[in-house]
Amino acid sequence: MTETTRSAATAILAEVENVTAVVLPEPGGEVVPLADAPAPVAESIRSRMAEVDLSDAQSIIGFGSRAQAELQVISQDMLTDVKNKDVGPAGDALAQIVTTIRGFSVSELDVRRKASWWERLMGRAAPFAKFVARFETVQAQIDKITETLLGHEHKLLKDIKALDKLYEKTLEFYQELALYIAAGEAKLAEVDATVIPAAVAEMEAATEDQKMLKAQALRDLRAARDDLERRVHDLKLTRQVTMQSLPSIRLVQENDKSLVTKINSTLVNTVPLWETQLAQAVTIQRSREAAESIRAANDLTNDLLTANAENLQQANRVVRQEMERGVFDIEAVKKANATLIATIQESLVIADEGKKRRAAAEEELVKMEAELRDTLASASGRAAKG
Template sequence: MAETIQQKAAATLAEVEAVTAVVLPEPGRELITLDSAAPAHAAEITKRMAEIDMSNTQSIISFGSGAQAELQVISQEMLADVKNKDVGPAGDSLRNMVSTIRGFSVSELDVRRQRTWWEKLLGRAAPFANFVAKFEDVQGQIDKITDTLLGHEHTLLKDIKSLDILYDKTLTFYDELALYIAAGEAKLKDIDATDIPAKEADVKAAPEERQVMKAQELRDLRAARDDLERRVHDLKLTRQVTMQSLPSIRLVQENDKSLVTKINSTLMNTVPLWETQLAQAVTIQRSREAAESIRAANDLTNELLTSNAENLQQTNRIVRTEMERGVFDIEAVKKANATLIATINESLAIADAGKAKRAEAEVELVKMEHELRDTLASAKARKTGLGDTIGVKA
């Protein structure tokens, strides 16, 4: 995590602790009455009773609405703030961070793993080079998501403070409704006990020509009284709904507080731990690569020593053998001598065979000569001679 982001997270920690330490007050449960109210509350109830003008219908309809004005302002500001926000839920950022970390496979550190034919075809980097590149990418994503989480955290802290104000105003409105309800009920009690009987007496005591007018005034008073009773009933319903909204506000606050605490814990503890583990993974792998290089160098040295010793032994054997040999090997001399003797014998045998063949040829030549001579002698003995017999039939 970047140092600036870590400093921001640490600075926010105090604000998170202050916000989460706020204890919201509980709303009152029982409605008070003018008769049982303390002097201070009785004065407030009487003050609100004075707001009621039974001759003014609008006064009855708007009775108690002034207490809600400030609450509406706070609610509208919160709604406007929500509409103006352009941020995603903080939970999505947390899930994105977890997904990013889970997508980071430490098994890719194994440099002994051979690249598949598909990885080779695509020209992908070697395992550790790919791991380092992915580590840098994951680091950047973590920093980006962490910065986004800080923004969510500040937004949630602002929401929690706004909800504190809304809760206080809602609780004040809840208590104000109790005062208005008490004032309305006290006014109804006065009307039933005093105003209506007085109007009824006026109707009876009025001259005949004014009785219709007095009766109309009585009906108007009773109608206004019924309007006030309905308004007090509406205020009771509003108070009940308001009481239900208080736990809802508190629940939203608790959820926001939990999420803020989780975000801050993630920023202060989890993210540095992730980064430490990832950095350790890279450092361990680099140490492993260094050890592998040292082992390879030692293996090479041992191989060279062994190979040189074997080469020295073989070379020494060859040299010493050649040094101890004579100019000619006795075996070669013996073989050459035997070959020479065989050659001489073969030459003598061939010469004897040639001599015998020549003798035989001499005998044959003599024989052929005698035969030729006899044949010529026989031809001369004829009358015509050898030449006369050529071409003549016998």
């Protein structure tokens, strides 16, 4: 690993620790009704109630949509960033460095091995010279892979920070939905308790020539009230889906954090340790060749081969175990996805049932309107006869 890459990996260690130490807040509980809300929250709910104008259908359709605007901007920015960057899987780079390390054979250092007649005929280099050449080749490969890993680490850190912001805005949207739901329910209660009864009284007190107009106005008011009820129901469904997305964001972020930690550990600890062992192997072999007899050098070489093989095996075991740990996270993702799908399907079933009930209510309204017209017509006839 080059000195530049080593310095960059060490310098980024503090940032990795800070990013991985961030604890994301948990979402709130149930929606607090207006009657039970503290003063600041109650004021926020009333301000959102003021956004509803029963005479303006657009205000009902757009009720609560303003809360999602900033969340959509952040989501679009993240999607754009994903489309624009050309990033290979960081896990592949980790696997590549492990493969490179495992592919390096320290057995080539064995000077006891006599060159074959073919090697003598072709004039091939001695085992130690071949070992050094092999070391330099593998070192170049490691340098290239570590630079790639460092680039992945920077990009993953950027993604983690972006997910922090996305989680924060999603949580704000979740809490904002609670305020809109409380405002909508309070508005519905107000309409049922005061506005509709007042409209009914106004219709009953109207003159005969105004009764039909008042009756139509009452019907429009009730229709607007039902539209608001459906909109509040949609907001409740949206809040449920939003609550499901919060742990999904956290799970993706935790996976990125785990991968960043593995990459940084590889760059800061594993690769330098491996390089040190190889450098020690070269240095020790040179000193042995100069200071000891062939027999002593052969014995020490066997010890060196055993130690290096065990060290490489241990390092490989640690890296492979750490890389395979991600499989459990995938199962968690599958479970969360299945739960989300079941929730959405259940919501659709509930929505269909609500639609059927509203259709039945609509038939009753039509029937009531017909009865009202018949009654009014009968009353008019009697008045004419009188």
